[in-house]
Amino acid sequence: MTREKIKPFYYKDLMGGAIINSKICDKIINYYKKNKHLAQEGIINYGNKSNIIDKKIKESKEIIFDYKKFFSLFPEYGKVLNEAFSHYKRKYPFVNENYWFNIQGSIKIQHYKKNQGFKTWHAENTGVGDGAKRILVFLTYLNDVKDGGTIFHHQDVTTPAKKGLTLIWPAGWTHIHKGQISKTKEKYIVTGWYYFLT
Numbered sequence: 001m002t003r004e005k006i007k008p009f010y011y012k013d014l015m016g017g018a019i020i021n022s023k024i025c026d027k028i029i030n031y032y033k034k035n036k037h038l039a040q041e042g043i044i045n046y047g048n049k050s051n052i053i054d055k056k057i058k059e060s061k062e063i064i065f066d067y068k069k070f071f072s073l074f075p076e077y078g079k080v081l082n083e084a085f086s087h088y089k090r091k092y093p094f095v096n097e098n099y100w101f102n103i104q105g106s107i108k109i110q111h112y113k114k115n116q117g118f119k120t121w122h123a124e125n126t127g128v129g130d131g132a133k134r135i136l137v138f139l140t141y142l143n144d145v146k147d148g149g150t151i152f153h154h155q156d157v158t159t160p161a162k163k164g165l166t167l168i169w170p171a172g173w174t175h176i177h178k179g180q181i182s183k184t185k186e187k188y189i190v191t192g193w194y195y196f197l198t
Helices: 022-034 067-073 075-091 093-097 129-133
Strands: 008-010 016-019 044-046 049-052 061-066 101-112 134-141 145-152 157-161 165-170 177-179 187-196
Touching: 008 075, 016 075, 022 075, 022 101, 022 187, 061 067, 067 075, 067 101, 075 093, 075 134, 075 165, 101 134, 129 134, 129 187, 134 145, 157 165
Parallel strands: none
Antiparallel strands: 008 016, 016 165, 044 049, 061 101, 101 187, 134 165, 134 187, 145 157, 145 177
């Protein structure tokens, strides 16, 4: 496989994006569908609580991987994510002043049926557990969902659920967001985090 060239683009306020190859998205969705038995109810870290299930806040199914396992299954995703992150750092070079951070922890394939999603405002760095070490988030929409994007409160932006769209943004309270709940179509995403290393 030749190295894929991706074209970056940017939303407001430290939000970067790029489109990855749709074949990578299809491969990840197909893996999920073949391994539904591994999926669990979506968990959240919310307020001062860790790894809880509350369908009033978030309703989904997800397969959770150690990041090394995920990239061993989908090495082509890791390559294009690295390229997207390189573009992000060129656009926002001050991120390089944050030493010793990288992708760590878990990466999730999440599946939302119609009328499901992360329904409340939240940030990815909550100050709880390992989440307190998160510096950046990445998310890839694996399928097109016309009414299923992500709403960012302070940026007044709704990013579209466009197949292959990969977003990177700061994990803190400045970028609180919630899902745009689709009434028409199911949605698949991949999400994970860059952590401060200790």
